[in-house]
Amino acid sequence: SSNTNEEEISALSGVESNDMNQASSKTLDDGVLDLGISADFPPYEYHEDEKIVGIDPEIAEAIGEKLGYEIALHDMDFSAIIASIESGKLDGGISGFTVTEERAQQVNFTDTYANSVQEVLVKKGSVIKQIEDLEGKKIGTQLGSTGDLLAGDDFGSENVQSFAKFPDAVLSLQNGKIDAIIIDQQAAEKFADANDDLEILETKYADEEYAMAITKDNEELFKEVNDVIKDLKESGEIQDIIDKYIKTE
Ligand code: GLN
Numbered sequence: 001s002s003n004t005n006e007e008e009i010s011a012l013s014g015v016e017s018n019d020m021n022q023a024s025s026k027t028l029d030d031g032v033l034d035l036g037i038s039a040d041f042p043p044y045e046y047h048e049d050e051k052i053v054g055i056d057p058e059i060a061e062a063i064g065e066k067l068g069y070e071i072a073l074h075d076m077d078f079s080a081i082i083a084s085i086e087s088g089k090l091d092g093g094i095s096g097f098t099v100t101e102e103r104a105q106q107v108n109f110t111d112t113y114a115n116s117v118q119e120v121l122v123k124k125g126s127v128i129k130q131i132e133d134l135e136g137k138k139i140g141t142q143l144g145s146t147g148d149l150l151a152g153d154d155f156g157s158e159n160v161q162s163f164a165k166f167p168d169a170v171l172s173l174q175n176g177k178i179d180a181i182i183i184d185q186q187a188a189e190k191f192a193d194a195n196d197d198l199e200i201l202e203t204k205y206a207d208e209e210y211a212m213a214i215t216k217d218n219e220e221l222f223k224e225v226n227d228v229i230k231d232l233k234e235s236g237e238i239q240d241i242i243d244k245y246i247k248t249e
Contacts, residue, residue: 027220028091033069035060036081036093040142040165042190043245044096044210056094058241059113059212059232066228077164079144082106085215092215092225096184098146098208107213110226113238118147118205119188121181123173123197128180130203137179140169147182150206170195184208186246 037052039045045054052073064071074090081093085107092107098116099109122128128137134155141148143162151160161178163169170191172178182205183191192198212229214222232238 027218027224028069031069032072033060033064033067033225034072034074034089034091036076036084036090037073037095038078038081038142038165039073039075040078040167041096041184041187043186045094046190055114055241055245056096058244059229059238060094062232062237062241063225063228066231067224077144078142079164082144082213085213088215088217090215091218091221093213096187096210097213098184099211100146103213106216108216108219108222109211109213110222110229111233112209112211113229113233114210114242116184116186116208116210118150118182118208119185120201120203120205121170121173121183121188121191121198122179122201123176124199126179126199128201130201131205134180138177140172140178140181142166142169142183145184146206146208147184151182166191170198173198 037045037056039047039052039054043054045052045056047053052075057073060071060073076084078095081090081095082103084090085093096116097103097109099112103109120128120131120134128134137159139151139155139160141151141160141162143164148160148162161172163172166183166187169178169181173181174195174197185204188200192200212225214225229238
């Protein structure tokens with residue numbers, strides 16, 4: 001159809017304009033794109049020895065390459081990233097950020113680059129078999145995450161224990177201090193794979209989409225980064241990165 005043709009043409013011109021961007025990028029004077037990341041969220045971001053690796057760091061590197069910026073990843077608690085972007089300490093963040101209306105008041109979100117869903121991680125043999133069974137149970141979450149907000153809204157914040165870092169929530173689950181963790185699908189799968197005593201409930205919770213967060217103080221930077229994300233999506237590069245970390249069934 002003519003529609004397809006138009007898409008093909010715009011895909012081609014997208015590549016060209018990108019090449020021009022590369023030579024003329026001066027939005028960031030120091031040439032460094034400072035991004036917040038909470039490297040406790042495999043396969044999106046985690047530590048391999050001292051290095052921060054995963055889907056998001058690779059996407060960030062690809063963006064840096066296209067724009068001629070050095071990428072500086074600042075590892076911090078997830079709950080601190082948006083505030084640090086708002087206060088001007090960071091240019092943005094890439095940390096499996098679900099797009100929400102509330103956050104969109106605080107940062108500019110790029111086009112989305114991945115889908116996710118909230119899932120429930122429990123100990124094998126748990127009495128918790130479905131979402132309703134979470135009623136009155138101790139639920140672990142990551143502070144400031146969408147799962148944290150969901151759990152508080154649906155089951156009462158008095159029943160929610162929020163952790164700064166997911167591995168601490170996993171330990172508490174294994175020690176019986178909490179009964180379940182509400183966590184994004186891919187991370188749930190990685191933690192379940194790495195820990196024989198854990199499993200994921202069949203029932204899925206809320207559908208979500210990830211995007212990169214950019215400061216509202218620099219519209220030019222936002223446009224630049226967003227254009228690159230669009231190109232990386234269109235060219236399939238983002239999907240290739242995701243596929244490297246997530247085995248499809
Ligand atoms: N996607 C969830 C959120 O945005 C959790 C992300 C994370 O913990 N890194 O709140």
